[in-house]
Amino acid sequence: MRLLTRLDSRDERVRHKLVESLYQQPTSLAMGAASGMAISAIAAQVTRSPIITGAAVVLWVVAIARVIMSFWVARWHMRQDARTLELLYEIGAFSFAFMSGLVGALTVLKQSGASIQLLTVSFALAYGVGIAARNAGRPLIAIGQLLLCILPMIITCLIVGSLTLLIFAMTLMFLIIAMASITLNVFNVLKEQITAAETSAKMADKMRDLARTDVVTGLANRAGLNHDLVEKLMNLPKDEKLALYWLDLDKFKEVNDTLGHPVGDRVLAEVAQRLKGQAPLEATVARFGGDEFIIACRIEDREQCEKLAGDILEDICRPFRIDGERIESGASVGVAVLPDDGADIDTLMQSADLALYHAKVNGRNQVCFFAASMTRELVRKKEIEAELRAALARDELSIFFQPIVDLETGRIRTFEALVRWFHPEKGELRPDEFIPVAEETGVIITLGNWITAQAARACAQWPEDVTVAVNLSPLQIRASGAALGILQALREANLSPSRLELEVTESLFLDDNQNTARFIKELSEQGVRFALDDFGTGYSSLGYINKFPFKKIKVDRSFVSGPNIGVKSDAIIRAVAEMGSTLEMDIVAEGLETIDQVRAVREAGCTLGQGYYFSRAVPDYLAAMLLAQERNEDDSDGFAQRLTG
Template sequence: MDPISDNDLSTRSHVVRQLIVVFTGLLMVVLIVGLGALYRIAGSLDQREMAQSRFHAESAMAQLQKNERSYVLTHAIWQSAFDHLGRGVDVQWAFDEDNVGPTLFTADGYVGVFVLDDDGSRYAMVDGQLSDASFAHYSPQADLILSQARQVAAKQQATSGYFQFGGQPALYTAAVIQPPSMPHHLPAPRAVLVFVRRLDTRLLEPLGRAAGLSGFAVADRMAADGAKGTLPLEGSGHTLTWHIERPGSELVSTVVPALTLAGVLIGLLMTLFARYAIRASTGMDRSHEQLAASKAALETSEERFRAVAEASSDWIWETDADLHLSYLSARFAELTGHKADAWLHRPITELLDCDTAQLENWLHGLAASHATGSLRCQYHDHLGQQRICRIAARASFDRGVCKGFRGTSSDITDEVAAHAQIQHLSLHDALTGLPNRNKLFRFLEQAGQGAVPQAIALILLDLDNFKPINDSLGHPAGDAVLIEVARRLGEITRDTDLVARLGGDEFIIVLSRPGQRVDMDRFCARVVESLQQPILAEGHSVQVGVSLGVALSAEYPGTPSDLIRYADIALYSAKSAGKHTWRYFSAQMNEALLEKRVLERELREGIGRDELVLHFQPRYKVDGTTVASVEALVRWQHPRQGLLRPDRFIALAEESDLIVQLGNWVIHDACAKAKAWPVAIMVSVNMSPAQFSRSDVVRDVAEALRQTGLPAHRLELEITENVMLNDVEGALQTMNALKELGVRLNMDDFGTGYSSLGYLRTYPFDSIKIDKRFVQSLGKSASDRSVVQAIINLGNAMGMTVTAEGVETAEQLALLSDDQCHEVQGFLLSKPVDNDALIRLMLTRQPSAEMPTD
């Protein structure tokens, strides 16, 4: 072999240097491209994680607001709330009876409960205690909340948002207080019920865990950590923050140091190799070794790049031009459970399927347009369960010819399920799972569409005796009852029907093709019978009833709101008829109800305007000349109809909860006037059974005695046996407490009840009153006189005063005198008179009487 000349060596060294420079440049390009791809992938992973976490955070807070709005509506769209809070605030009903009281703080966590109107706060409860501070003391946003709530009131919806409450971030929900249905001629309700829940750790931590996020907390907007996820809470000056996983950053922190070290080592090796090659390059063998080293370095770089791809949370796929899979990353096996080898060389269309487009046509469309796209597909994992994924793909070309496709696949099954859950909750009641008001209106609107609207029957149900279950056993027991009622209603309806819950204890059944009235009667009877069966709730067997109002679209067509209003009117009639029954809506029923509601409104306003007056009917000793006591009888000086007797408005007051307000007024006014009488005689006041059961009569009577100064022994309460029928044990405790105040108790209408004698032995009565039906038959019926004599003898034997009412003839008075009755009362002796006439009567019949000293 000829020796190599210096020129040859120089030329060869120059070639080697050029090759080294080119190879080094190519290697650097590969490393830079790899690092660029790595950072793009890492950034994409971080951005995707950030977007997903923000989506879950927004969904969690949106669901929280939706649940809060639904809950405040159950308290705002409520007839009793409208009666007690809509025009004036009844603190006893709201706070003392705990209808909108401490339980909302202790059990439900609301730090603030307010009733607002244009004049400010009418009712305020903060941290479970009544507060005199106005809403403006805690937040300046009262006007905004009022405006928002009234804008959505017509749709019977609530509003919500964030604000600062007492300097801390909080969530408010607000709704206009209104009845389930509001007559069009009445002014729109204005009072707004506001619930406030503080955004603290106890609320946010479980909410974050449910959304799959950690570190859920609230931070000042200016101090929010940029490394965390953030969601501004508009109106509160704060931001919701949470910890964000950063898989891309973790990937970079793991891979980049290794790549950097590898690059340094490769650089050192290349330097050493270059020097060695220049010194010893005498033939093509060294060139081959250098080429082999370059190839090995390139393969190493490609392997590292592939390792980066495998670390991604998605799985990567590639196909040839015929859509046969040529590559599947290791993540494919981890996410799907399938072995990658089992799917290689098989069409991707066998693995993935799309409901909305053919995968094959979609991929070829990408190739034709040289575009990148994404598509939602389904596949089945190794257990046969369907999973949902989003694939991103693009075509790969060689000299303008499509050689195949490559892309990624992201599993979005949980994301789709979460979205479906949100959609479900927007149309269903969270407690019972029944459709809510939104789905009900959609169903009714669909039934009314078409050339011939479908005939339906809308049945509004209201549970009887449900509130005592909540009060005595607690809300968990009440929830168990509602869930069981929903289940039973589902059993007795068809698939084509709809059962919905409006809120509280109100349900609606919509029957398609209801049939004739006789068919409806059978169905309503089946509903009543089913719901009257005992229900096991929290270990207790309880019983509820149901009243039904029925509206038939074939007889009275209208909008969904009209049909619900018709059914509500019919339900009101069913409750008035004695409950546990049903009534059909009719136009006459609507007119009667409107007339009754107008009279109810006028009575409510009349009590506040002092339109009530008391008349007094004296009770005489049996001699017929000496006034022994006086019975107070209420009258209503109606501005249009004149002086109305109790039979025109007492029953109405008992139905609408006005009886408590009216009864307290009667007791207070009777005591005040009796205190000023010239004769220190007793005043007798009738107690309604409804007043007895709905209020704390012991407290009310004690307050009236304290405010007026009337001695307790001068007040007598007349009680009918209906009080004992409703609650035997409770009535006994209440009457014993009244006796401890020092008042007297009179059993009214004695002899008309089947168990009056037993009541006399059990309850602490001081006197009894013989019903006027027996008295008016004296002298005509020997049997009725025998009854009167027996009652008088019974009273004497038990040490009770006996009063005969309804004495209208001298013969009746003489017979009662012969039978030694203690007191008499009736038109023969005196009709009811006003207070001034009563005072004149006292002075005339008892001229020697002195002014009382008590």
């Protein structure tokens, strides 16, 4: 009993889970009730005994009431407290178990026919044993039902007193002991499993909270901010607005540089506390990264939004006192309001970020609200232009190489040089973010020459049958002395001109000027190869294919893995491949991601392939490793088998 009492004092949530197991699958309870009702009715009909009939009637009433109650609770009231659910179940369970055992005992006591005794006693035993396993989640109930089913028959056997029934009574006692032990073992297993599940759930919640929390300030981090913003947007009343305050501390870098990062972290923590003190209770306060913070909260009108912004700035501008040091650090604040300044979270954050930028460029230590006149695109371009020039000076750019593979042998024929920019604060910036800006501002000339020089140096370390491909911008080609700059890069790298491939797009030939023709002619005479990139996406013309010495045509990825691939795109690839074969040019299929795509373009006549199926763009040392591995392992047979397999 001490064991049962100790087990019964477990955590309420675990207890509720175990009690819920009693109500699971109420259909099985209904089947048991129906069997008991049928057997008791047969016993009453055959014996014609008033007492057995009375017991059968009571069993019927209990069974029907119990089934109704089980379905009712399982469907609508499962969230009641555990004790109430348990009490409701106990009343029906104990009553039905006792009546089942009583009917069996009465048939033995009245010395009814052997078949009736066998039928009722067997049902009582089967029900008691079965329910002990089914209700093991609450061992007191399970063992109680077992006792109520079997004890009436034990007492009857002792009253009758025949040797056979006495032995039967002893057997039933052993059965009770055995089933009680089994029930407790099952209960322990269930409890351990539920407890483990509860522990895992709590740990998962804790890990989720940690993943959404900034370790320095205790505020939400970016992940936590994104989650809260979505929740706030979904629950935003129609008559209210969502304000986003984006803060950037002024002169915080000086604090880190002069006083150290530990002091800087304490300043960030103090800023977090001040922001939490100013923000409304339901607001989300987050550290976005570095010395940037974001507050998101509901507002009723513009006046409330402006007042909160002023209070925030005033509080942040108060001096900090850290280890006796007086630290003064203002802040720039950008504010945007949903839906006025953006219909969704992304647009709202872009608007607030742009407002913050204007607050900083206008003198810092001020609040700036987003306005439609702010042209983020222009500001971004100027920012990228300045940072790109600085990145070239600080050597922040890197060259990655993506292999172009021979579709017949599987061997690497060329590496395409691709520029990557890993910004020390913003992380990796995509080429489509800074290349267009570089072209519009003229930085592409300096950038292009640098890429060519880096690619030539890397290629000089590779086997002589491997070439390198470099994309050229039309602006770079038209620049004065462009050809001489490329030849100079080849001489400095000690690389044969025949191992350099310059990729140009069809847009280059829209303005068919003499500079373009002179550039291509001068370099091709020195042995530099030219490839036509993104063929089929621009103003395609066979005239310039015939006019200029192209050695390679690259079929754009949209014909290989785009959303509109099909019979037409396949026909275009075949036509281009046939033309390339006739003109003795290599045809490169871009964007290959699957073996099926590789097989398709190879069957269409393409000679070379490029895409993630073979490799992503990798640094120069990994490119060298790929080549070394390829030279050590002749995998041409394996590649052919994959294509034909």
